[in-house]
Amino acid sequence: MSDGAGSAPGALGTLGRVLTERARPSPVIVGAGSLCVLLVVAFAVSTDRFLTADNAGVVATQVAVLGLVTLGQMIVLLAGGFDISISGVVPLSAVLYVTLSNAGMPTVVVLVVVLLAGALIGTVNGLIVTKLKVNPLIATLGTMSVCQGFAFVVTDGRTVPLESAGAGFLADRTPFGVPVFVLVFIGIAAALFVYLKWTIPGRALYAVGGGPEAARLAGMRADLTKTSAFAISATLAALAGIVLSSQLLAGAPSVGADMTLTSITAAVLGGASLHGGIGGVPGTLLGIVIIGTLRDGLALLEVSAFYQLVATGFVLLIAVSMAQLKLPARRRRSRPAPENHVPDKTYERTAR
Amino acid sequence: MSDGAGSAPGALGTLGRVLTERARPSPVIVGAGSLCVLLVVAFAVSTDRFLTADNAGVVATQVAVLGLVTLGQMIVLLAGGFDISISGVVPLSAVLYVTLSNAGMPTVVVLVVVLLAGALIGTVNGLIVTKLKVNPLIATLGTMSVCQGFAFVVTDGRTVPLESAGAGFLADRTPFGVPVFVLVFIGIAAALFVYLKWTIPGRALYAVGGGPEAARLAGMRADLTKTSAFAISATLAALAGIVLSSQLLAGAPSVGADMTLTSITAAVLGGASLHGGIGGVPGTLLGIVIIGTLRDGLALLEVSAFYQLVATGFVLLIAVSMAQLKLPARRRRSRPAPENHVPDKTYERTAR
Amino acid sequence: MTADHQPDIALAGVCRTYGSTRALIDVDLPLHRGRIAALLGENGAGKSTAAKILCGLETPDAGQVLIDGRPVTIAGPRGAHALGIYLIPQELAFVPDLTVAENITLGWAPHRRGFTSRRSMVAAAQDQADRFGFDLSMRQKMKDLALADVQMVEILKALRVGARAIVLDEPTSSLTEDESARLFAAVRRLAAEGTSVTFVSHRLDEVLDGSDQVHVFRDGRIVETVETAGTTRDALLESMLGKPFRVSARPHRADADRPSGLGIGGWRSDVPLLEDTTVDFRAGEVTVLYGLRGSGSDLLVEGLAGARPFRHGSMSVDGRAVTRPRRPGQARRAGIAHVPPDRRRQGLMMNLSVEENLVLHIRGRTSGRVWRSPRGESRLARDAIAAYRVRVASPRQLVSELSGGNQQKVLLAGRLGQQPRVLVLQEPTRGVDIGARDEIHRILRDYALQGATAVVSTSDFEEALQLADRMLVFRHGRVVGDLRGDAMTTALDLAKGSST
């Protein structure tokens, strides 16, 4: 959603045309955005510890790690897939990074090796999905299981402290008060924004995910495009694993277990469709920030674990209903006049 | 798949008709079936404790609990949804069952109350999805979170022993050597088989899941049908929670956490489509048995938890690839052009 | 003259079998540069299969595809594109959430070192549309388009300047006369530049006016190949059907004083525009709503079906007031059945069998509310298949495996099976062959004559004339004509506003 709507000015049409098309920010973005504002206001009112520079820094670091995997997840969703393997790639790359660093390999080399390993796993995911035609959920669940298993096997279930001094550099503070990896995350988000909006392979993701048959008939390399999405996702997951172990100064095979579900949730909150072809960086960032804010705020308010669950559930439900309730009103006013088609496409897509 | 094709004996046609129609068991069933046989043979060869009556009983009890939730999940998938709330309904119903039983309510009453609570939660899921048009993944994730939270609240996080003597009757042994609930499970599977094949509301699930827009335009009660699927699923999850607490003679808010993912996996292994409209009881049973056999066999072989993860992943991947590799060969002979036949339904569904 | 020079592309001895269906049997199809070939034939005769084989979407079981006399293997659409062969498939395939511009430029978006922009895509797509004289709003989302616009986008995708061959499978099935005229002008230009053009159509006029050569398919074989100039409508029909064909005589038109079957009062809508409309649709007759796209006729039809609810106005069925339908379900319960224009997405359940699609909405009739009666259902389905001459390998075949026209018949049969008081149809014979179309028209008229009310909207004026007892002409959201009898021939001009 975040993307398809009007954006590039292009050759301007009539004023009317501009109005109908541009003055229509995606309802999901509107919904997610207002929820985000709402959460921030609610927490700011409830505790004076929320709106502080320190806390903003904490939220930023939390959001960055989750953000890396969510961006990847969103890209896979765009391409019409699912990436469950994240929960395997994160721990595997975390323990690999630590183990290799401890073995004395130079940090840069380790970094490259682990990222490549991630890309490789993603490529395997992609090939299984496209060539063997395995359902992406099952395929990535399989690789998740394998990777998680290997993560435990590599360290025999232990958490291994990171001994090499420089290897944790990604978690070093920058002059901006946030760790290096937050800047890395921002850079990656920006790059992906450009990729999805203004490059041929980026746009291909939308086509392949949103209309696989059309893409195939148009002679696009659908398999390649889809595989690239899985590769991007797994590489980002590997980076998240590296960041986690830099932050924790240790590689734990148990990290990242809940990241798959969280990343799907954040991506969908941010407007990505589970059926492919819809999604974008800005929405996803909103989704991540909502989840990050919610967690942070509830923790600050010392809501008990049980009620945190309850609260999270309700907020999720309200969030998404809000985004959806916006629709009818908007539609009535601003929709163009499709003549002989049946109106209810949006309902179609979301209510399934 | 497992279902839409040839099934009802009905008024038998010519032999030729019978052959062309019945001799085409869904490739997924064939794949899952052969995998199942393969696993059984492999384990039987590896350990003599596998093919024993005792072990069969163990597999049956484990499969039955998982089976209850998987059947529900499959029905929701059929209707074009997702049910994540299972992981919340199972623990909530488990602790409710124990708490209410301990409070001295008669077992039958407790049973009915808890099942109704499950049905209610499912109905809420359905209404959120159909009326508020919330994405089913997010909607049920929300209720999952809420229910899990309440499960903790009910017992204050503790594990509560089941004190009422008769309340565990579902786990009592029958003369057949298996507990009561295994028979209950078989009964439910049979009932659902009949429901999906021979009843009008059952068939409506296929229509609504497979062609939501067409179902709506044709004036089917799509919302009702979809909501019923969620209600069935949550009721079965509640039953699974009751069975678990009968078996464990205790209710703990932490049970059932991994059931959602396992149930989706089993259902998809058994041929259900994540895009709705395809699935059936026989395939689902195969899926469940595969997962159950795999777990049991690996445990009997005393494979370490870590290598169990690795092995499970590989088996999953091999399983599904096998099922898929069957396709091209079959397709060339008897399958329609990929672009307008059902396996490529991804397109169908996503390209709107 | 065709035999003189070697064909550019040819199918030679091609066979293709699906299960027990022999879709193509030993087909030879030579295509020449610079010429326009039409493929004609009944539903399920094998036209689409031949088209798909030409474009690498299907592989022949036997026989070859020849290019310049040499056998080639076409590796999917990508391989076809590499050879300069482009196809518009019969069933539209597009990316609903992307814009028109992106859909048109799908696979060939302009770029500089991999970077592209919306602006450049719009420009390229606009160029393409201008070149072929189509008017489309480039920045609209594809999913918001009307079916005919979607079809034009599909056409623009395939019309490539400098292509070796272009294959159009029923490109005009939901276009109006004007639009198809523009298409054929464009096609003509491409052919003149040396492209070989092949199209499939069930509209004989198009075939006669637009092609150089006609290949007639029957039961999987090409039974005749003739120069268009040297044949006639009747000759083509005869070779297509294997017997002489006459359009069934138009029974005498219904009288004007029949009772009201469906009444609407004060229906109006602001966006899209429909001015205050009050109409009495008479029971026992077929009323055709005719208008260009955007004129309000489809809007009204969808309103009647509850698919796009109106917010103002009253309604009655058979003289009894009913609530204006806010949902399709309400319309249905009021006795209204609706045949939507897009059979694959809006009409049929592609995951179910032919039988199930036929009985889906009427199975209650053979049984109670809960238990289905497999026996009764098979009987209903078999009767419908026979009555509508649906070409199926078996009732249990997936409906997605049928040819397009046969799918349309399944849709119609299912809806008529509901025995509604009011039938609301959009493009009822889209993609249906000429023989079957005539039959469907007869069935619809007969159904109406038994006392039901039929409201039809169609983009095909010929169909409108054949079906209508009465014609309502729409322009700019207003009813500009209420015609009967011979006056109906003026509807086209009224709709265009070209004469008054």
Next chain:
Amino acid sequence: GSAGGGAGGTAAPASGTAKKDIKIAYANYADNSPLFAPITTAVKTSAAAAGMNAKVYDNKGTAETTLQNAQLMVQDKPDVVIEYSPDSAIGKSLFTVFDRAGSKCIALNVPVEGCPWLNVINKNLGTAAGQMASDYANKNGWTGANTTVLLANSARGGVEVNDTVRYTYLTVADKVPGFTKITPEQFTESTTRIAANAIVVDGGNTLDSSFAAVQAALQNIPNDQNIIYSSVNDDTASGGWRAIAEAGREKTSVVIGEGGSETALKQLRDNPQWIGEVDALVSVWGYYAVAMADALAAGVKPPALTELPFVALTKDTINDYYTDDLTSPKALPKPVDSNKYLFGRGILESYRK
């Protein structure tokens, strides 16, 4: 042992008299676990009784959340941070956070390098359980020849957690004839079979996971074997025990629980086969932690290791520690050398007041 009267009544004035102007923050291992949830409760109760300001956090058993909570905790500039980390290996990163913020810290149970350690040693718990098992075996003629030791670890729970079952086995092997002696290093998280008569399964953390694991494992234990079963917490002890009972083998099996939950203590009273319970007295840890925080804030220099109490309960000794209320012991155990300094600060004294 005998029930400790605990507090020396002579020392500092009882709670409530002096409101302590101290800010503390506590991050619990996992609030959703019945074992650890009472710690948070006790921290809040005891801090409130002492008039301290305590903020609590939930590490949810994961390393990521622990680090995030560490960052949240120090935002407030608390005087003392109490950290119950799920993983000792991430100690360095946690200490960096505390150190940078200038907060004093206490590592509860799991070490954080740099923070003084308030610890019940899992190794000791496991050893105590092993001792009770050995006593039972030796008294009843159970040896390696007729008995199998079945242990449910939590393979993904990390090394600390599994120290309990590790040392349970080592102790049994040491004290009961017929069991293979191994070193602690030979018993890793991926060990599944130590010897013909010693099996380890992955029981996870929950009732249902341990039930399934033990159910499968029982097939590999001949029916004529006695079974000594133990696991890493009370839920998995109960779940596994249910599987044993379900298989009809409860008469020839015994179980030793680990944790001291209400459910387990009830079993210890009522179930003849539940022969021992290693009660880590988790419900009172909060008092010790707050007392230690108070001491730190007051400038006391703590020893590197301050011991938390635990008791190995049998059917005979349970009444020394518990009344009918099984949620928490009737009094605190007597101080030992390393934790003596925690007494007399008015906090431990507030227990059950």
